[in-house]
Amino acid sequence: PSLTIPILTHQVRIKSLQEDVLKATEQYESFEAEMERSRASERELKEQIKGLKENVIEIEDKATDMRNMISQIEIYFENKIAAGSEDARLAKDLMMLLKMQHDERQV
Numbered sequence: 001p002s003l004t005i006p007i008l009t010h011q012v013r014i015k016s017l018q019e020d021v022l023k024a025t026e027q028y029e030s031f032e033a034e035m036e037r038s039r040a041s042e043r044e045l046k047e048q049i050k051g052l053k054e055n056v057i058e059i060e061d062k063a064t065d066m067r068n069m070i071s072q073i074e075i076y077f078e079n080k081i082a083a084g085s086e087d088a089r090l091a092k093d094l095m096m097l098l099k100m101q102h103d104e105r106q107v
Contacts, residue, residue: 077091
């Protein structure tokens, strides 16, 4: 009888500790699941950023191509104007007006 009370007390403590361990394990597993979701989100964001960077490079390349084409057209008109073509002078003036309108819209 004298050992029964301490044994029961220890059993209650053990049961309480087991419950604490179970709660801590559940919290840890929940934390691990949240960390994995965070890592997955981070990977997804990195992929999106990579895609956006690729899009920016593509747009910059297209803009460079457009600038080069405009330069070639300007050179063409300059050559025609130098050769005395009035139509080329008018076309160049029109192109400059269109370019100014485009530049104004960019601001």
